[in-house]
Amino acid sequence: MSKLEFVENFFFPLIVGVLLLFSLLTVIFRKRCANKKIQKNYPPFKMCLRDTGLSLLAPLFFFPSALLCYYLSKHNYGFSYHAIAQYGSGYFIVSLFLITLVHDTYYYWMHRLLHTPWLFKKIHAVHHRSRNPTVLTFFAMHPLESALMAFSIPLCVVIFPVCDLAFNVAYAMYMAQAIYAHSGFEYFKTHTTSRYFTTSHSHNLHHQAVRCNYSYFYNIWDRCCGTLVSQVPSREEAKLGRVN
Numbered sequence: 001m002s003k004l005e006f007v008e009n010f011f012f013p014l015i016v017g018v019l020l021l022f023s024l025l026t027v028i029f030r031k032r033c034a035n036k037k038i039q040k041n042y043p044p045f046k047m048c049l050r051d052t053g054l055s056l057l058a059p060l061f062f063f064p065s066a067l068l069c070y071y072l073s074k075h076n077y078g079f080s081y082h083a084i085a086q087y088g089s090g091y092f093i094v095s096l097f098l099i100t101l102v103h104d105t106y107y108y109w110m111h112r113l114l115h116t117p118w119l120f121k122k123i124h125a126v127h128h129r130s131r132n133p134t135v136l137t138f139f140a141m142h143p144l145e146s147a148l149m150a151f152s153i154p155l156c157v158v159i160f161p162v163c164d165l166a167f168n169v170a171y172a173m174y175m176a177q178a179i180y181a182h183s184g185f186e187y188f189k190t191h192t193t194s195r196y197f198t199t200s201h202s203h204n205l206h207h208q209a210v211r212c213n214y215s216y217f218y219n220i221w222d223r224c225c226g227t228l229v230s231q232v233p234s235r236e237e238a239k240l241g242r243v244n
């Protein structure tokens with residue numbers, strides 16, 4: 001097995017495994033990490049069990065988008081390419097950044113749509129049953145939401161060149177961000193991170209206040225659309241529509 005094949009086959013499960021392990025350790029050693037816990041209490045055991053089941057099922061529904069990526073790459077459709085050397089490693093890194101930007105735009109507007117009353121009730125409410133997310137909540141969502149979630153990656157292939165390996169890295173980045181955002185612990189919130197990125201703290205606020213902080217990786221769209229908050233808004237503020 002070549003080095004590249006090794007990375008392609010094991011990068012995704014390795015990153016996800018390490019993050020899950022790290023997050024579970026924070027739960028096991030919760031007393032030591034108590035000062036990093038965002039909401040001081042823990043959700044009921046029944047809720048954790050339900051979230052685990054749904055999160056484990058979710059990868060099944062990512063299949064259509066992964067299959068579409070494979071199909072596009074195999075038949076050389078769009079701008080997919082196979083070897084990093086074709087455009088160089090500099091472009092490879094730039095393409096990963098572009099993938100996160102496309103995903104953020106796709107996810108923000110899809111997420112806003114899922115918060116319209118009918119779609120929220122039928123689909124997105126499954127994810128919002130957890131008002132105090134844990135690492136087990138990371139993919140606890142309606143199967144249709146799981147299926148729609150990763151379609152931004154095949155979308156990228158028709159916009160700009162994307163290497164096969166970038167597909168794997170992008171899926172790993174999606175997972176990593178989902179695990180971090182739902183961990184219930186905040187380790188990386190600084191003035192700079194909360195200025196540009198969706199932190200665990202800001203996504204936790206989304207689960208508490210519901211109609212704010214819709215972004216995935218960066219908070220650009222939340223900033224532009226006035227939906228970014230840094231604390232749970234009061235009922236009066238929510239009523240006045242300061243948070244859409």
Ligand SMILES: [Zn+2]
Nearest residue numbers: 111124128206
């Ligand atoms: Zn939501």
Ligand SMILES: [Zn+2]
Nearest residue numbers: 127182203207
């Ligand atoms: Zn969430």
